[in-house]
Amino acid sequence: MTRTSAQARKHKPMGMARRPGFLTYGILIALLAGGAYPLWWSFVVGSSPTSVLSQDWPPLLPGGQFWKNVVEVFDTIPFWQALLNSVIVSGVITISVVTFSTLAGFAFAKLRFRGSNALMVFVVATMAIPTQLGIIPLFILMRQFGWTGTVGAIIIPTLVTAFGVFFMRQYLVNVVPDELIDAARVDGANTLSTFWHVAVPAARPAMAILALFTFMMAWTDFLWPMIVAPQNPTLQVALSQLQSARYVDFSVVLAGAVLATLPLLILFAVAGRQLISGIMAGAVKG
Amino acid sequence: MTSTLGQEARTSPPASRPDRRASLTFKNKLGRLDVKYSPYLYVAPFFVLFAVVGLFPLVYTFVVSLNDWNLLSGPGEWVGFGNFAKELHDELFWNSLFNTISIFLLSSVPQIIAATFIAVVLDQNLRARTFWRMGVLIPYVVTPVAVALIFSNMFSPDGGLVNHLLALVGLDPIAWKLDTLPSHLAIASMVNFRWTGYNALILLAAMQAVPRDLYESAELDGAGSVRRFFSITLPSIRPTMIFVILTSTIGGLQIFTEPRLYDAASVTGGGAHRQFQTTVLYLWEMAFQRQNFGRAAAIAWILFLIIVMFGVLNFLISRRIASADTRITSRQAKRRLEAARADTAKTDAVKTDTR
Numbered sequence: 001m002t003r004t005s006a007q008a009r010k011h012k013p014m015g016m017a018r019r020p021g022f023l024t025y026g027i028l029i030a031l032l033a034g035g036a037y038p039l040w041w042s043f044v045v046g047s048s049p050t051s052v053l054s055q056d057w058p059p060l061l062p063g064g065q066f067w068k069n070v071v072e073v074f075d076t077i078p079f080w081q082a083l084l085n086s087v088i089v090s091g092v093i094t095i096s097v098v099t100f101s102t103l104a105g106f107a108f109a110k111l112r113f114r115g116s117n118a119l120m121v122f123v124v125a126t127m128a129i130p131t132q133l134g135i136i137p138l139f140i141l142m143r144q145f146g147w148t149g150t151v152g153a154i155i156i157p158t159l160v161t162a163f164g165v166f167f168m169r170q171y172l173v174n175v176v177p178d179e180l181i182d183a184a185r186v187d188g189a190n191t192l193s194t195f196w197h198v199a200v201p202a203a204r205p206a207m208a209i210l211a212l213f214t215f216m217m218a219w220t221d222f223l224w225p226m227i228v229a230p231q232n233p234t235l236q237v238a239l240s241q242l243q244s245a246r247y248v249d250f251s252v253v254l255a256g257a258v259l260a261t262l263p264l265l266i267l268f269a270v271a272g273r274q275l276i277s278g279i280m281a282g283a284v285k286g
Numbered sequence: 287m288t289s290t291l292g293q294e295a296r297t298s299p300p301a302s303r304p305d306r307r308a309s310l311t312f313k314n315k316l317g318r319l320d321v322k323y324s325p326y327l328y329v330a331p332f333f334v335l336f337a338v339v340g341l342f343p344l345v346y347t348f349v350v351s352l353n354d355w356n357l358l359s360g361p362g363e364w365v366g367f368g369n370f371a372k373e374l375h376d377e378l379f380w381n382s383l384f385n386t387i388s389i390f391l392l393s394s395v396p397q398i399i400a401a402t403f404i405a406v407v408l409d410q411n412l413r414a415r416t417f418w419r420m421g422v423l424i425p426y427v428v429t430p431v432a433v434a435l436i437f438s439n440m441f442s443p444d445g446g447l448v449n450h451l452l453a454l455v456g457l458d459p460i461a462w463k464l465d466t467l468p469s470h471l472a473i474a475s476m477v478n479f480r481w482t483g484y485n486a487l488i489l490l491a492a493m494q495a496v497p498r499d500l501y502e503s504a505e506l507d508g509a510g511s512v513r514r515f516f517s518i519t520l521p522s523i524r525p526t527m528i529f530v531i532l533t534s535t536i537g538g539l540q541i542f543t544e545p546r547l548y549d550a551a552s553v554t555g556g557g558a559h560r561q562f563q564t565t566v567l568y569l570w571e572m573a574f575q576r577q578n579f580g581r582a583a584a585i586a587w588i589l590f591l592i593i594v595m596f597g598v599l600n601f602l603i604s605r606r607i608a609s610a611d612t613r614i615t616s617r618q619a620k621r622r623l624e625a626a627r628a629d630t631a632k633t634d635a636v637k638t639d640t641r
Contacts, residue, residue: 018411019411019413020410020411020412024407024410024412027407028407028408028412028418028421031404031407031421031422031483032418032421032422032424035421035422035424035425035479035483036421036424038425038428038433038436038437038440038479039424039428039436041436041440041447042432042435042436042439045439053445053446053450057454058447058450058451100331100332100335101332103328103329103331103332104328104329104331104332104333106328107325107326107328107329108329111321111324111325111328112325113322113323113325113326116325119329119333123332126336126340126341128532128536128594128597129340129344129590130536130540130590130593131339131340131343131344132540132566133344133347133540133569133586133587133589133590134339134340134342134343134344134346134347134586135343135573135586136343136347136350136573136579136582136583136586137342137343137346137347137349137350137583138339138343139573140346140350140579141343156339157339157340157343158339159335159339160331160332160335160336160339160340162336162340165332185321190316190317190320190324191320191321191324191325191328192324195328219429220429220430220431222429222430222431222542222543222546223542223543223566223570227570227574236429236430236431239431239432239435240431240435240546240547240550242435243435243438243547243550244550244551250439250442250445253435253439254435254436254439256435257431257432257435257436260429260431260432261427261428261429261432264427264428264429265427267427268420268423268424268427272420272423273416273420275423276416276419276420276423276487279423279484279487279488279491280487280488280490280491281491
């Protein structure tokens with residue numbers, strides 16, 4: 001309703017409906033340039049010899065040395081192993097978080113059971129707890145089990161998130177009508193098949209968004225992987241080691257930074273729309 | 287939990303309808319069990335895993351904090367709140383807290399103002415809307431480690447881009463890594479770079495939920511765009527604003543990656559004089575460089591309490607402002623809307639007729 005009236009107003013010459021002027025687009029272009037510039041700058045420097053930094057004017061165009069610098073990145077850090085580790089870590093965490101969040105979110109949204117309200121309050125309360133602060137006992141445990149330095153140790157602490165459960169619940173509450181659940185039950189479907197045939201298909205968009213955010217979160221995580229598995233690094237940890245290994249050679253470090261940003265840039269190009277709608281949907285509900 | 291379940295199972299079926307029970311087939315019984323108990327199976331994986339990896343560590347951190355506990359030799363003597371007392375008397379702890387709060391304020395205050403401004407710019411009838419939204423979000427895709435490396439080089443005192451530009455306009459170079467305030471500014475700029483666009487989109491979503499009628503009637507009343515922003519937009523997006531402020535508080539007080547990588551040469555992390563050592567960085571140094579797990583755990587708990595405190599404080603303040611403001615503005619807005627409706631009553635009538 002509001003939507004249609006808002007759309008109808010778009011075509012009116014007055015009020016908010018008018019097309020913004022050059023100033024607006026000027027600001028937007030400046031923002032875009034400012035947001036992209038650091039990345040562009042690191043590509044420019046990353047493709048040049050380090051000496052480019054002592055020129056009178058900061059360089060604006062890339063040089064021809066990107067590949068040479070990249071080779072030096074490969075020589076300095078185990079780039080491909082780190083990339084593989086990051087893919088495994090982020091992939092497993094994403095699958096785990098999305099699966100368990102959808103299961104629990106479905107139960108909280110559409111099943112009636114004793115204590116569900118209390119448990120949901122608990123989930124919401126734990127969302128604000130900074131679990132990062134539990135690194136000391138987690139490290140003690142991992143060492144006790146002899147798991148330090150393994151990919152598994154990096155994965156374990158983020159196998160579930162309270163946010164995921166909350167997010168899936170909020171989505172399923174609105175999207176799946178109770179009547180549909182009841183109808184499935186009358187037809188003789190048990191809870192599991194209701195989950196599988198009714199809830200999961202309806203939850204797919206939300207699952208995709210949750211997967212995207214979980215993947216980003218796991219991919220960018222630095223503190224825990226650095227502590228528990230520095231000898232078997234994720235991409236972020238390897239990148240940081242590049243800096244400490246040759247912190248003077250700017251161009252190689254920046255070539256590495258560009259290289260490590262590429263996977264997420266590709267993901268962004270493919271799924272940027274979903275990312276945006278996810279951020280904006282989270283705001284309205286959260 | 288289990289005891290209540292047991293009670294329910296014992297009392298309800300025989301007392302309520304014993305006659306129907308006899309006619310239940312095995313399949314029906316199974317179905318009832320399914321309805322009653324399977325929900326717990328769906329939520330169990332989350333709760334079990336969360337208890338192990340989320341809750342237990344937090345509790346166990348407290349246990350560790352009450353002991354003399356070395357990284358290598360393990361638990362030693364029970365010292366009660368000795369570690370807490372040591373931290374609260376340690377200059378380095380307060381230094382780290384000062385740095386954290388300074389960086390947090392330098393990042394979150396300008397960031398929220400800028401994000402609100404960007405959201406206002408985006409909240410127009412733009413051409414290629416998705417393109418601009420994606421553009422604003424580009425920095426979010428650059429990982430914190432990459433951002434830290436890039437900015438660390440840009441702010442490098444010798445040959446760094448920022449000092450280079452300063453020199454071009456004839457200004458003296460700034461010791462971005464050595465001096466306290468400049469280093470805080472540089473680290474805050476990394477946080478701002480990555481999160482401003484993200485928060486702008488959250489605020490944009492809230493702005494788009496504001497009914498356009500309010501703006502139109504305010505405009506009819508002669509309210510300029512600035513006035514409209516402060517009397518309509520801002521009060522309307524307050525709940526989302528609180529959400530953004532809360533999340534940036536929780537995140538901002540735990541900042542680690544950016545200061546850690548800002549100066550890779552420093553062993554302690556946080557600069558030669560710990561001039562930008564944040565509390566999580568201090569915690570990391572205490573645990574893994576100085577190998578004192580007991581004190582590190584105490585730091586973790588103190589920080590946890592500070593975060594909770596900040597969160598509650600933030601919430602209370604913003605809610606008070608919000609409620610005071612909305613009361614006034616909603617009254618004003620209502621009055622205006624009524625006035626506007628009376629003014630345009632005729633046109634409205636025509637409109638409804640045609641519809």
